[in-house]
Amino acid sequence: MPYGQSQPYGPPGQPPAQYGPQGQPPYGQQPSYGQQYGQQPQYGPQYGAPPQYGPPYGQPGYGPPYGQPGYGVPFWTREVEPAIVAAPPGTAFHRLARTAKHRWWRPLLGTAFLAAAAFLVTAAVVVCWEIAHALITGDFSEPAGDQLFPGDTENLAITLTMLGALIPVVPFTAWLIQRRPAWSIASVLNRIRWRWLLLCCLPALGYIVLSYVLGILVDAIFPPTDNATDSGSWVGFSAFVGPALVILLLVPFQSAAEEFIFRGWLIQAVGAYGPDDTNGTGFVRRLKLVLRTPWPALVVSSGLFVSAHGYTGWAMADIFLFAMVIGWLTIRTGGLEAAITLHALNNLAAFLLPAATGQLDGWADQGGAPWTLLVVDIPCLAFYAFAVSWLAKRRQFLSVS
Template identity: 65%
Template sequence: MDPHPDQPTPAADPPPSSGDGQSPPAQDATQEQPAGARPQDDDLNAVRPQDEPNGGWHAPGQPPSPEPSGQLPGQPPYPQPGQPSYQQQPGQPHAQQQAGGGQVPGQPGFWSPEQPPPWGAPQPPQATQQPPLYGTPPPPPYGGPQPPQYDGTQPSPYGGPQPPPYGGPPPAPYGQPQQYPQQPSPYGQPQQPPPYGQPPVPYGQQPYGQPPYGQPPYGQPPYGQPPYGQPPYGQPPYGQPPFGAYVPYGVREPQVVPAPPSTPYHRLARTAKHTWWRPIVSGLFLIAGAILATVCVVFAWELIHAFVTGEFSEPEGNDFFDSDLENLSLTLVMLAALTPVVLLSARFVQRRPALSLASVLNKIRWRWLLLSCLPAAGYLLLNYALNIAVEAIFPADDTILADEGSWVGFASFIGPALLILLLVPFQSAAEEFIFRGWVIQAIGAYGPDNTRGSRFVQLLKQVLRTPWPALLVSAVLFFLAHGYTGWARLDIFLFAMTIGWLTIRTGGLESAISLHALNNIIAFMLPAATGQLSGWDDQGGAPWTLVAIDAPCLALYAVVVLWLAKRKKVAHLS
């Protein structure tokens, strides 16, 4: 029974017109309302374009979704079943067309805002919970079953549980901050989310000095700790400036460049710094340095002599002082002073290690030097024995082998012997550094690295690459530096060639220094023991027997040294 029989039934909205301009016939949906229920205006259930999904758009030929805006998914349509739906009669205007609410004035059943209808003012649809932004499928058409809201634990009707968008957690309720789990970044560090309420900064627009989102802070190793003994990732090797640091224009080249590996001794001067003029300038530096060193030694010795004796000496001929022992000592010191000169020449002019003159290892091999003294002592003993035998068969006519004088006594011998033992090794080493060291390497540096060219050019280059040109030049300069004549000059030449060849084969000057030093010690000891020290600088001729005696002794010395070098695995290449 209608509780208000004096008021007409409210009119519903006119049905929407079709595309051809014709309106479908109105339906008489007036039904009897049960007792206790208020009549509902059907315009509240009308589907408006802004309430429909996707703004009211639907595919051609497909009816719009009957689900009104504000309707919770899965709930029955409003009004409830069993309640009458008041439909608008044809030709009647919509009841909510006026702003004041109620029906149009002049129509039956008009009410005003001051006088609401007995069943109360129409209630607007209540605000419903907004669906999640991600992962919610659209509602099915024609009122099909609504999919349940995904809460992160329930399975989805579309084939099992769906993960949250982009692998993250589901959105937090409105008004609560979003919780981001600490997930490791690709670089092994936790990824920090942006502050709540601030969108992520696009890549490449981060503030200055800050890394991109998800990147490790600057200066920290991105890949964990490196293996033991290696510098951290992102850092330069030890001893080098950091990457990106300011480096002055023009990096300074190394001052000293050693020879490449597997270089023989006579080619140690042919380094990356070698040019055609360096050996020439080095030779001029050596000559000037030798003159300067000699003058300095003589001047210093004269000052010391004057301080000790109280008067300056008056040179006579080649002798600066009256004492033969003092003259011998001065000469040995002047020759020994050439060693630092030649080392400085190799270091600062040829730009290579100074002790590359000593061996292929750029150092003096002291153990090999001491071991070479054993065959050198055998050479002297054999030479002395052969000399006695030859002297008995072929008496000497030259004074160089004549044994004159007698034993001077131990008191007169000990002083000169100590000076000879102290100074002769340095004098012999200086001569070896110059003739078997610098000269051989200076000539060997001009040997080409390749042998391309014509047949003659190839042959010439191959000869220059061998040590023989350097050995010949060195031996010639060595016997020219001495005052021997005749057969004695040939003997000096054989001596220089033998120890020069051993220098190449053993990769250093040690065997040459040992033989040269022991030979000179004996050569100076004999005059000092017999009182003939005044003739220490006499260098004349010699009979052919000297060459006959010395040649087998040198050959035996070379064989023993090579055997020892092979047995001890002495390096002959750099």
């Protein structure tokens, strides 16, 4: 090469004009490796390219394609399905268990779990009560028949306590098994509406007074045929104050626990089987429409409520009507408050009157009743249903979630 000329860069035989200064390709171009300029590079082991690792980009096993969920998103920021799901807005009380987590087996498993938990809780109450009784009196009691303890007041107290202890078990079952807010058992707002509960005391007191007045009138027109009936007499303040305190303190919890089970859990468990859609024709569509209504849940829960008591004859009809009315009010008002109030005040009157007249030993006696009991109770329940419905409408309470 003559002196003063620069060495051409690039492959032999190619004019230097195709390359930039000092052997670089023209401005803006990338060099090709193993190929002449202007041709597409070829990759492979023979050209020194590293081997491929894993499947081609975007194929199964490489990861989600670009733009799909999970691509480039850290695991700690990805959306996780909530563990507890509430019913969608606009859901009626009897369908609050029909959430996105609902499966056909959840109400059945929850009912079995609730029964087992109730047995364990009541057994624990009996054991603890027996220990406390022995520490106070100095000896353990020996059950006689259906009486756990020798005193009527103590037997009443432990029975009311065993039932009242079930109140937290029911919300816990809804939370654990059905994966929904625990206190959706109580109302569509997932809580107890205390002001509404206290307001319901007014029509409940009216129910008690009306029952007493109508009872006197009906007995005057149709005198009882049972001559063995004894109304008792006043036992005195000192003998009344002890049982009265037990009744006033524990009966509201016992009544609330029964409402949580029968008007809360059972109504919502049956209502959860109502389908979300009503598609279909003929009998199938009519069946779906019926299952979406609250009436199957009301009938089932009311029937089980009657079976849990020892009433017969007209008394069974009366308690079934009582359960149907307060169950309807529960759905109408979107919560258990009206049912708890009437149940508690009715039981307070039913326990306090025998305690005041020396007949508390028969507090657990259940059986038949004359037909006049049902005749008296029908207008009283109608009054309470109308009064509560009017108050709920006036106060504009939500009956759906």
